[in-house]
Amino acid sequence: MTATGTGMYTPKPGAAPLPRMIAAQALLETKMLLRNGEQLLLTVVIPALLLVLFSTVDIVDTGAGEAVDFLTPGVLALAVMSTAFTGQAIATGFERRYGVLKRLASSPLPRWGLMTAKTLSVLVTEVLQVILLTVIAFALGWSPQGNPFAVLLLLVLGTAAFSGLGLLMAGTLKAEATLAAANLVFLLLLVGGGVIVPLDKFPSAAQDVLGLLPISALSDGLRDVLQHGAGMPWGNLGILAVWAVAGLAAAGKFFRWE
Secondary structure (H helix, E strand, O other): OEEOOOOOEEOOOOOOOHHHHHHHHHHHHHHHHHHOHHHHHHHHHHHHHHHHHHHHOOOOOOOOOOHHHHHHHHHHHHHHHHHHHHHHHHHHHHHHHOOHHHHHHOOOOOHHHHHHHHHHHHHHHHHHHHHHHHHHHHHOOOOOOOOHHHHHHHHHHHHHHHHHHHHHHHHHOOHHHHHHHHHHHHHHHHHHOOOOOOHHHOOHHHHHHHOOOHHHHHHHHHHHHHOOOOOOOHHHHHHHHHHHHHHHHHHHHHOOOO
């Protein structure tokens, strides 16, 4: 408000600073995600249960060494996919259907600011996921190796890749189709993305194709670093970078707000 010559005050309407608007929207998005029981099941409970189950019960041959050392990088990759792709696609798809995105697009918060807030919400959720899964893995006897910076770079590029694909799906398909497709992709990549079952268990021709998927690049890259102590996994980073650029560019071009 501003003071007048008579000492009275008059309103001074206007939008809040852009960083504050983005931070407020990101906080709201995070609270909504954490309060959604179905999304919480998908993003937190399922990866944690898979890690405990397959680390303690000899169901899948994970090769030499402790099963938890093989499984933890793959489950971390699965957690990224479940939040950045599956969860975000479903939530955004229904927001679009119910007109939430249309109303938000008419607010002072620009559209790119809304997408930034959604991305920040995804990153906050992933931090919580990584902390929880890391604690569980250590309790199961996990012995990580490698460069933490390489791990961080893989997670960031993996998030960008899956986020772009999730927004592309949510912005082009109907909400019900997004729900079905996102869950189907989640299940298919859980089985065929090197998360639980090693890629070398598949036929050689299939390995070449599956190795180009973002979930395979992320899980293999994390496994090379955390299990085998490898340096920077440039090949996997390159695959993730291509998916990230292609997915985000396509989402930016084809996303429909109504």
